[in-house]
Amino acid sequence: MALTLQRLDAPSRSDGVFEQLRHQILTGAVPAGGRIPNERDLAARLGVNRSSVREAIRRLEGLDLVTVRHGRGTYVRHASESSALQVVEALLREPRAITVDLLRQTLLFRRDIVLRVVELAAQHHRTEHLADARALLDRESAEGATPARALELDVAMNRLLGEASGNLMYQVVTNLFTRLLRQLGPLYYNESRDHRRSLETHRRLLVALEARDADEARRILEVMLDYSEQAILEEAERLEAAGVIGPETPAP
Amino acid sequence: MALTLQRLDAPSRSDGVFEQLRHQILTGAVPAGGRIPNERDLAARLGVNRSSVREAIRRLEGLDLVTVRHGRGTYVRHASESSALQVVEALLREPRAITVDLLRQTLLFRRDIVLRVVELAAQHHRTEHLADARALLDRESAEGATPARALELDVAMNRLLGEASGNLMYQVVTNLFTRLLRQLGPLYYNESRDHRRSLETHRRLLVALEARDADEARRILEVMLDYSEQAILEEAERLEAAGVIGPETPAP
DNA sequence: TTTCTCAAGTGGTCGGACCTCTGACCTCTG
DNA sequence: CAGAGGTCAGAGGTCCGACCACTTGAGAAA
Numbered sequence: 001m002a003l004t005l006q007r008l009d010a011p012s013r014s015d016g017v018f019e020q021l022r023h024q025i026l027t028g029a030v031p032a033g034g035r036i037p038n039e040r041d042l043a044a045r046l047g048v049n050r051s052s053v054r055e056a057i058r059r060l061e062g063l064d065l066v067t068v069r070h071g072r073g074t075y076v077r078h079a080s081e082s083s084a085l086q087v088v089e090a091l092l093r094e095p096r097a098i099t100v101d102l103l104r105q106t107l108l109f110r111r112d113i114v115l116r117v118v119e120l121a122a123q124h125h126r127t128e129h130l131a132d133a134r135a136l137l138d139r140e141s142a143e144g145a146t147p148a149r150a151l152e153l154d155v156a157m158n159r160l161l162g163e164a165s166g167n168l169m170y171q172v173v174t175n176l177f178t179r180l181l182r183q184l185g186p187l188y189y190n191e192s193r194d195h196r197r198s199l200e201t202h203r204r205l206l207v208a209l210e211a212r213d214a215d216e217a218r219r220i221l222e223v224m225l226d227y228s229e230q231a232i233l234e235e236a237e238r239l240e241a242a243g244v245i246g247p248e249t250p251a252p
Numbered sequence: 253m254a255l256t257l258q259r260l261d262a263p264s265r266s267d268g269v270f271e272q273l274r275h276q277i278l279t280g281a282v283p284a285g286g287r288i289p290n291e292r293d294l295a296a297r298l299g300v301n302r303s304s305v306r307e308a309i310r311r312l313e314g315l316d317l318v319t320v321r322h323g324r325g326t327y328v329r330h331a332s333e334s335s336a337l338q339v340v341e342a343l344l345r346e347p348r349a350i351t352v353d354l355l356r357q358t359l360l361f362r363r364d365i366v367l368r369v370v371e372l373a374a375q376h377h378r379t380e381h382l383a384d385a386r387a388l389l390d391r392e393s394a395e396g397a398t399p400a401r402a403l404e405l406d407v408a409m410n411r412l413l414g415e416a417s418g419n420l421m422y423q424v425v426t427n428l429f430t431r432l433l434r435q436l437g438p439l440y441y442n443e444s445r446d447h448r449r450s451l452e453t454h455r456r457l458l459v460a461l462e463a464r465d466a467d468e469a470r471r472i473l474e475v476m477l478d479y480s481e482q483a484i485l486e487e488a489e490r491l492e493a494a495g496v497i498g499p500e501t502p503a504p
Numbered sequence: 505t506t507t508c509t510c511a512a513g514t515g516g517t518c519g520g521a522c523c524t525c526t527g528a529c530c531t532c533t534g
Numbered sequence: 535c536a537g538a539g540g541t542c543a544g545a546g547g548t549c550c551g552a553c554c555a556c557t558t559g560a561g562a563a564a
Contacts, residue, residue: 009322010525012547014310038514049549051303054515058266058307062314070262070515071556080420083428085337088421102420109421116364168332168340168354169361175335262556264516290545301518306546322546323525 013048017056020046025065025076026087026094032078036066039074063087085176092183098245100236106180107229113173114158117165118205118221122214125164133160133206140199147189150198154189155181157202164209187235188228265300269308272298277317277328278339278346284330288318291326315339337428344435350497352488358432359481365425366410369417370457370473374466377416385412385458392451399441402450407433409454416461439487440480 011019021036023029030036039057043050057074060066064082068074079087088106091097121129136156140149155178162174201224208217240246263271273288275281282288291309295302309326312318316334320326331339340358343349373381388408392401407430414426453476460469492498 012322014547040514049547051306051548051550054303055307055310055547057515058310059314062311068515069557070264071513071558073514073557080415080423081427082424083338083431085421085424086335088424091420105419106421109419112364112368163332167357167361168343169337169358171332172334172337172340175333179335266516292545301516303517303519307516309546320546321526323527323544325526325545 013052014055014059017042017046017048017052018059021056021060022063022065022090023094025060026079026091027096030076032076032081034076035073036076063090085173089176089180089183092180095245096248098236099247100233100240103236104233107232110177110180111225111229113170114161114177114225115218115221117161117167117170117174118209118217119214120167120170121161121164122209122212122217124166125209125212129160129164130206130210133157137199137203137206151181151185151189153198153202157205184232187232265304266307266311269294269298269300269304270311273308273312274315274317274342275346277312278331278343279348282328284328284333286328287325288328315342337425341428341432341435344432347497348499350488351499352485352492355488356485359484362429362432363477363481365422366413366429366477367470367473369413369419369422369426370461370469371466372419372422373413373416374461374464374469376418377461377464381412381416382458382462385409389451389455389458403433403437403441405450405454409457436484439484 021042025036036042037045039050039053042053046053057066057068061068063084063086064077065079065087066074066076079091091102092106133156136153140153158174158178158181162171162178165171165174201220205217205220205224208220236245273294277288288294289297291302291305294305298305309318309320313320315336315338316329317331317339318326318328331343343354344358385408388405392405410426410430410433414423414430417423417426453472457469457472457476460472488497
């Protein structure tokens with residue numbers, strides 16, 4: 001079989017520092033309000049240059065995870081004080097920070113948004129939006145329904161809806177969902193689910209959109225969401241019970 | 253009256269660089285897909301050290317406004333490709349990038365979110381949430397209804413609702429709205445509006461929340477939103493016609 | 505006691521060197 | 535004449551070590 005390799009950009013030093021700090025913060029190693037070590041210390045302890053540390057801290061600042069105060073230090077903030085939805089994405093990268101409850105909140109948010117987006121898309125889409133989707137679906141039809149293809153299909157449709165909504169804010173949030181989808185993919189897009197009807201459902205959704213039937217589009221999407229949310233939550237509950245995600249469980 | 257001053261950290265070099273670059277990008281000085289000058293050039297042209305430029309670029313990266321590729325350069329992306337809601341906040345800082353249409357999209361998004369948040373808050377709030385608000389409203393009652401107080405009241409209520417919603421994602425988005433509110437404040441919280449009923453309305457909202465009457469809370473908020481959105485849009489239309497906001501208008 | 509000064513600690517900036525990756529061009533080879 | 539590797543300039547990535555600017559608190563001075 002042909003080699004299928006994924007290009008990976010070598011993570012930079014500041015990437016590594018950023019991820020470590022983010023991890024420590026999100027898992028509560030530094031309590032909110034607490035101060036992280038000064039930049040020189042961090043650099044020394046991490047074995048990197050202070051510049052790399054500073055760049056990492058800039059990124060944390062962009063997520064509102066820390067506030068930097070000249071002459072005083074760098075202080076940790078609650079994730080809930082942030083105004084960057086990406087912190088939630090970051091949280092969901094931390095097995096120890098994922099709980100079924102957090103996942104439930106996220107899925108609720110996504111449901112609300114996506115249902116509204118599809119409604120807006122039905123009302124506002126212009127022809128060029130749907131042409132891409134139509135082409136994609138036609139191309140896809142012949143192929144088998146693997147989990148990977150189902151994921152890509154959802155991603156593509158998600159993206160399309162965002163664009164068609166004609167609302168920049170909804171589109172941006174939708175972009176975030178795309179990333180979340182890829183990240184949480186394994187929870188849902190796996191062999192244990194039946195993805196065979198996915199293509200057909202997408203096709204019906206597209207028809208509803210073409211007909212500008214917002215209610216019908218919502219209904220179709222609602223069913224998809226019901227199914228996928230349930231699947232994700234079941235999987236998450238399993239993982240939580242097994243101690244794979246969720247807060248540290250004391251040794252039995 | 254007692255002075256209430258907000259301390260502001262002196263903007264750093266990298267702040268300045270960041271803002272300049274963001275401005276140039278958001279106003280289209282560099283087209284999406286285009287490359288910005290290399291770091292050494294930028295540093296030289298801006299008269300700052302390369303480190304400051306790099307830190308600024310890191311922040312742009314965090315907003316998904318650019319992608320940096322080792323050995324190649326730094327490329328600009330469409331705001332609509334971003335997954336950071338803060339780009340929209342940034343857009344709304346650029347008079348030339350603000351249009352009535354963008355504002356309308358933003359307000360629609362806010363309306364949807366806030367109405368949902370108030371619903372969730374009515375269902376999920378715990379007593380401590382409302383206690384703060386109650387105290388605030390009682391304290392406020394005696395004072396006059398200045399635009400500034402009306403703004404602060406809305407900000408506080410906004411924040412409260414986010415916390416009470418019990419949903420991290422909604423809370424984070426709400427935090428963003430708080431910032432937007434302060435930023436767009438002048439469009440609405442000015443002398444030409446009547447803010448005298450604001451306190452009374454907030455009081456009724458609080459009662460509805462205490463009674464966990466989600467529908468009533470929504471209705472109350474809806475009226476507030478109707479009023480403020482209309483005011484903001486009228487003001488924006490005026491400003492757009494006057495050429496204060498919106499794309500550059502050719503000299504007559 | 506109160507006020508002032510100053511030193512230590514922390515983030516902010518500097519410049520200038522070197523490393524690594526990318527892409528275009530060059531050169532060798534079959 | 536492709537197609538392979540080699541070379542080099544240009545871009546980002548990292549490092550060093552020094553100095554600047556702000557904050558705080560301890561200790562000196564009033």
